[in-house]
Amino acid sequence: MPPPDTIERPIVETVELVKTYGIEPNPVHALAGVSLRVRPGQFVAVMGPSGCGKSTLLNLIGGLDTPTAGRVAIDGIDIASLPDDDLTTLRRRRLGFVFQFFNLIPVLDATENAALPLTLDGAPDAAARAQTWLRQVGLGDRLTHRPDQLSGGQQQRVAVARALATDPALVLADEPTGNLDSASGTEIAELLATVASEWGRAVLMVTHDPRIASYADRLVLMRDGRIVDDLALDGRREAARDAMDRAGML
Numbered sequence: 301m302p303p304p305d306t307i308e309r310p311i312v313e314t315v316e317l318v319k320t321y322g323i324e325p326n327p328v329h330a331l332a333g334v335s336l337r338v339r340p341g342q343f344v345a346v347m348g349p350s351g352c353g354k355s356t357l358l359n360l361i362g363g364l365d366t367p368t369a370g371r372v373a374i375d376g377i378d379i380a381s382l383p384d385d386d387l388t389t390l391r392r393r394r395l396g397f398v399f400q401f402f403n404l405i406p407v408l409d410a411t412e413n414a415a416l417p418l419t420l421d422g423a424p425d426a427a428a429r430a431q432t433w434l435r436q437v438g439l440g441d442r443l444t445h446r447p448d449q450l451s452g453g454q455q456q457r458v459a460v461a462r463a464l465a466t467d468p469a470l471v472l473a474d475e476p477t478g479n480l481d482s483a484s485g486t487e488i489a490e491l492l493a494t495v496a497s498e499w500g501r502a503v504l505m506v507t508h509d510p511r512i513a514s515y516a517d518r519l520v521l522m523r524d525g526r527i528v529d530d531l532a533l534d535g536r537r538e539a540a541r542d543a544m545d546r547a548g549m550l
């Protein structure tokens with residue numbers, strides 16, 4: 301197997317990505333040169349101590365913030381080169397986002413929530429497409445439930461369906477299990493693994509939880525704004541979980 305960072309045709313590539321907040325004499329180097337490539341179908345977990353730059357990396361890849369230096373390419377296109385409208389369209393059609401707190405709209409039901417990016421994009425078949433994904437994530441019997449009628453795990457499934465509704469190439473998930481109990485968190489991790497392995501999307505997930513990270517097929521470890529390790533877990537997930545268990549991490 302080639303090293304995880306030498307793969308061809310990445311869906312996303314960052315090159316020497318730098319993000320500095322604040323100004324002299326007190327700059328914060330959130331990212332200090334991060335180069336990362338992720339290919340379609342790959343489930344990548346990003347871990348590292350609080351403040352090491354994980355969320356900043358996801359935000360820059362998602363076009364939610366701009367780098368101080370370096371570049372982000374999605375489908376080989378440098379996103380900094382895109383006019384605002386084109387970046388918005390690219391984000392809406394090629395990227396899906398899953399957040400810790402689900403970010404569902406309380407007055408909308410599961411179908412309407414999952415359909416939202418399609419509705420915003422003017423798609424005529426928004427509800428039908430959303431329902432296809434809701435069935436895929438196991439919510440076929442909850443299509444018209446509102447968020448307050450769903451468990452946390454079910455709400456996060458709606459958020460995953462919403463992220464997938466526009467048929468994105470890359471799903472960005474920032475602490476997707478951070479607000480869930482252990483069993484629901486495991487279900488979401490398994491779902492994200494399926495999103496990558498069976499549905500062919502790239503998934504880039506930030507997590508603090510080694511057990512959740514063990515469902516990924518690649519583990520990127522960050523420290524002080526840099527990648528310090530990049531490990532393939534593919535085919536060795538059970539072994540990784542066992543090792544973490546023995547180390548008292550699970």
Ligand SMILES: Nc1ncnc2c1ncn2[C@@H]1O[C@H](COP(=O)(O)OP(=O)(O)OP(=O)(O)O)[C@@H](O)[C@H]1O
Binds near residue numbers: 321328329351355
């Ligand atoms: N908008 C901002 N303004 C100033 N500093 C910021 C801003 N956003 C992030 N930082 C700083 O950049 C560094 C990296 O933050 P980031 O949120 O990316 O870390 P993280 O690894 O995701 O942390 P956590 O695990 O606690 O969520 C931190 O020192 C943080 O305080």
